[in-house]
Amino acid sequence: MSTAELPQPHRTADVRRPTLNAVAARAGVGRGTVSRVINGSPKVSDRSRAAVEQAIAELGYVPNRAARSLVTRRTDSVALVVPDAENRLFSEPYFSEIIRGVSAGLAGAGMQLLLVLARDESEYARLAAYLSAQRVDGVLMMAVHSDDTLPDRLDELAVPTVLAGRRSDTERLGHVRADNRGGSRVAVEHLLAGGRRTIATITGPMDMDVARERLDGYREALERAGLAVDADLIASGDFTEEGGRAAMRALLRRRPGLDAVFAASDVMASGAVLELRAAGRRVPGDVALVGFDDSIVARHIDPPLTSVRQPLAEMGRTMASLLLDEIAHRGTGHRAVVLPTELVVRQSA
Amino acid sequence: MSTAELPQPHRTADVRRPTLNAVAARAGVGRGTVSRVINGSPKVSDRSRAAVEQAIAELGYVPNRAARSLVTRRTDSVALVVPDAENRLFSEPYFSEIIRGVSAGLAGAGMQLLLVLARDESEYARLAAYLSAQRVDGVLMMAVHSDDTLPDRLDELAVPTVLAGRRSDTERLGHVRADNRGGSRVAVEHLLAGGRRTIATITGPMDMDVARERLDGYREALERAGLAVDADLIASGDFTEEGGRAAMRALLRRRPGLDAVFAASDVMASGAVLELRAAGRRVPGDVALVGFDDSIVARHIDPPLTSVRQPLAEMGRTMASLLLDEIAHRGTGHRAVVLPTELVVRQSA
DNA sequence: ATGCCGCGTGGGAGCGGTCCCACGGGGTGA
DNA sequence: TCACCCCGTGGGACCGCTCCCACGCGGCAT
Numbered sequence: 237m238s239t240a241e242l243p244q245p246h247r248t249a250d251v252r253r254p255t256l257n258a259v260a261a262r263a264g265v266g267r268g269t270v271s272r273v274i275n276g277s278p279k280v281s282d283r284s285r286a287a288v289e290q291a292i293a294e295l296g297y298v299p300n301r302a303a304r305s306l307v308t309r310r311t312d313s314v315a316l317v318v319p320d321a322e323n324r325l326f327s328e329p330y331f332s333e334i335i336r337g338v339s340a341g342l343a344g345a346g347m348q349l350l351l352v353l354a355r356d357e358s359e360y361a362r363l364a365a366y367l368s369a370q371r372v373d374g375v376l377m378m379a380v381h382s383d384d385t386l387p388d389r390l391d392e393l394a395v396p397t398v399l400a401g402r403r404s405d406t407e408r409l410g411h412v413r414a415d416n417r418g419g420s421r422v423a424v425e426h427l428l429a430g431g432r433r434t435i436a437t438i439t440g441p442m443d444m445d446v447a448r449e450r451l452d453g454y455r456e457a458l459e460r461a462g463l464a465v466d467a468d469l470i471a472s473g474d475f476t477e478e479g480g481r482a483a484m485r486a487l488l489r490r491r492p493g494l495d496a497v498f499a500a501s502d503v504m505a506s507g508a509v510l511e512l513r514a515a516g517r518r519v520p521g522d523v524a525l526v527g528f529d530d531s532i533v534a535r536h537i538d539p540p541l542t543s544v545r546q547p548l549a550e551m552g553r554t555m556a557s558l559l560l561d562e563i564a565h566r567g568t569g570h571r572a573v574v575l576p577t578e579l580v581v582r583q584s585a
Numbered sequence: 586m587s588t589a590e591l592p593q594p595h596r597t598a599d600v601r602r603p604t605l606n607a608v609a610a611r612a613g614v615g616r617g618t619v620s621r622v623i624n625g626s627p628k629v630s631d632r633s634r635a636a637v638e639q640a641i642a643e644l645g646y647v648p649n650r651a652a653r654s655l656v657t658r659r660t661d662s663v664a665l666v667v668p669d670a671e672n673r674l675f676s677e678p679y680f681s682e683i684i685r686g687v688s689a690g691l692a693g694a695g696m697q698l699l700l701v702l703a704r705d706e707s708e709y710a711r712l713a714a715y716l717s718a719q720r721v722d723g724v725l726m727m728a729v730h731s732d733d734t735l736p737d738r739l740d741e742l743a744v745p746t747v748l749a750g751r752r753s754d755t756e757r758l759g760h761v762r763a764d765n766r767g768g769s770r771v772a773v774e775h776l777l778a779g780g781r782r783t784i785a786t787i788t789g790p791m792d793m794d795v796a797r798e799r800l801d802g803y804r805e806a807l808e809r810a811g812l813a814v815d816a817d818l819i820a821s822g823d824f825t826e827e828g829g830r831a832a833m834r835a836l837l838r839r840r841p842g843l844d845a846v847f848a849a850s851d852v853m854a855s856g857a858v859l860e861l862r863a864a865g866r867r868v869p870g871d872v873a874l875v876g877f878d879d880s881i882v883a884r885h886i887d888p889p890l891t892s893v894r895q896p897l898a899e900m901g902r903t904m905a906s907l908l909l910d911e912i913a914h915r916g917t918g919h920r921a922v923v924l925p926t927e928l929v930v931r932q933s934a
Numbered sequence: 935a936t937g938c939c940g941c942g943t944g945g946g947a948g949c950g951g952t953c954c955c956a957c958g959g960g961g962t963g964a
Numbered sequence: 965t966c967a968c969c970c971c972g973t974g975g976g977a978c979c980g981c982t983c984c985c986a987c988g989c990g991g992c993a994t
Contacts, residue, residue, distance in 0.1 A: 237923065237924050237925060239921070239922050242757055242758070242921055255980055256981060269943065272942095281943090284942080298714060301718075302652075306649070306951085306980080308981085316700070340702075350698065351684070351698045408591055533881060537887070538886070569591065572591055574587045606950075616951085617953085648950085651950080653950080655950080655979045655981085
């Protein structure tokens with residue numbers, strides 16, 4: 237590592253920005269009037285409003301957030317909490333797309349987005365106090381585990397909270413999720429439509445709601461087609477590539493005759509592909525494969541992977557709007573929103 | 586999309602949190618003393634300190650950020666600005682790893698991280714005023730274009746600013762970057778060591794410093810090896826997969842005899858692989874290939890890609906510490922830090 | 935002309951901290 | 965014993981905003 241001093245440019249001293257008082261003086265009105273103009277109150281004459289707006293423009297005035305926040309007891313900011321252990325997910329489009337959606341949904345409301353990565357357990361434990369100390373008006377949480385009680389604590393502390401995904405099917409907090417079950421069903425139906433009949437599935441960890449839902453979708457599709465669900469065709473992975481390989485190996489051992497696989501994530505599918513190739517099976521010739529997430533790897537593995545896409549940006553936007561809702565009308569009750577998925581057909585099935 | 590009302594739980598009314606005054610009363614001391622304890626001043630007797638700490642614990646007191654910020658003129662938060670047009674990068678480990686590093690580097694200092702995605706030009710234009718209005722103590726910027734003047738404006742406004750990467754080799758602002766030139770040189774030296782002699786390169790857009798640096802590294806390696814630099818072996822891409830394909834196509838046309846390619850990004854390398862395969866060349870048998878970034882696709886394309894890894898998390902941490910430095914000692918001058926890269930050898934070369 | 939209404943307005947109070955000045959009391963040196 | 969110092973301390977004065985009360989004034993009904 238090398239470090240270099242850069243040529244030092246001019247550096248203005250601690251610039252004091254104009255206050256609301258200065259604007260009032262310049263516009264020849266009282267502080268109250270300026271405040272009203274800034275906050276869009278209708279009870280201001282056109283003349284005053286014009287004068288104030290001109291003064292604001294001339295001075296380049298921007299309200300001091302801290303001062304406002306102190307009296308309104310709002311911060312106009314929300315936190316996005318991401319357990320940092322989930323860095324795996326972080327590098328997927330999942331996080332970034334949702335964040336973009338959240339950001340877009342928040343921007344219109346003039347809300348700031350605070351990114352909080354909880355590195356370890358102890359840090360995570362402090363979070364409830366931290367977040368409730370009027371630091372944020374609301375909290376968005378991603379990748380919440382089934383046994384996580386932080387959301388409940390926030391709820392008890394009256395901090396508006398919205399989750400990405402739900403912890404279980406008895407989730408009481410507001411949340412947004414994709415139609416995992418429906419998406420999986422469509423994926424498997426696609427395999428059935430391609431003439432496949434011995435369709436296996438690689439599931440995620442069964443203590444996660446997404447994993448259970450995606451397995452349910454698989455079952456539903458088979459049942460609707462009048463096919464029996466064979467337990468030997470179900471192997472569990474852990475959403476990692478290695479887990480996908482191991483599951484695929486197990487499936488090939490138990491049911492060498494399988495002609496299709498539905499993997500509950502693209503990353504596991506990418507592991508499965510390697511294992512299939514190692515076993516001499518061609519994809520999709522011998523075995524068709526469908527993944528879930530439409531992540532980056534889906535486009536880049538060979539063959540490009542047919543996968544189920546979640547409307548990530550829209551999920552983010554919806555999370556933002558649910559949260560803004562909860563903030564605006566506290567006690568309105570929580571809402572759950574399920575968004576439809578879409579099957580992206582590529583060459584693996 | 587479907588929406589559901591969830592059962593409504595209890596909802597406490599606007600909870601008023603204890604103030605510093607309440608702590609003082611409970612501890613039987615003055616406000617000043619409590620403030621001193623909170624801010625770690627040594628001028629407090631052990632007795633008072635103990636009393637205050639107990640009162641804080643009993644009341645669950647947490648200082649009000651807004652109130653503090655109002656008087657100290659600090660916000661204890663920094664913004665991470667990401668031009669949203671760069672969403673492509675966003676989904677790479679690049680962003681997420683740097684963000685993790687930044688977050689880790691900031692956490693120790695009790696700083697908050699504000700994520701600011703600038704969606705379009707107009708939004709981006711407003712950013713300078715927005716950020717300078719004492720909203721943040723400093724700014725971190727990613728993916729800054731060569732012609733971007735926002736950093737300079739921030740600098741003029743005396744807002745401490747640190748960039749990820751530099752705009753050009755005359756960059757005056759503080760920044761952190763990987764040793765792109767050295768990394769590229771090592772990559773090409775690896776190809777040379779493998780016996781390759783006709784080594785092409787696919788560059789990024791030449792108006793980006795990283796692209797220029799990586800090309801320079803390529804040149805350096807050849808020159809050190811006593812080989813001439815052949816302009817026909819240099820094709821420019823744009824850091825996209827399609828750009829990589831097009832560049833590879835051009836290279837094969839101009840120099841069908843090439844036996845190795847150094848692509849300035851993994852994504853371009855992944856495009857190159859497709860084109861090489863289409864042309865019937867085996868990788869690495871006929872043509873060896875090295876990429877840059879060690880991104881997700883590097884591990885997942887076939888064959889797994891040898892690539893140059895940047896120490897992303899450390900870059901983030903370093904950015905944070907440079908920024909904290911600039912905030913603490915304004916006018917100390919800006920610094921540039923270059924971090925070493927590492928060649929990750931896989932099967933493509 | 936007088937009273938009343940309501941709109942637009944000015945400005946005091948206060949949000950919850952930090953800063954700093956002034957003050958009391960114990961120790962030290964003359 | 966007295967003057968001085970220093971340490972720990974309490975509390976007034978803000979920071980820049982919003983909230984809200986009270987007030988002036990023109991228009992309308994009486």
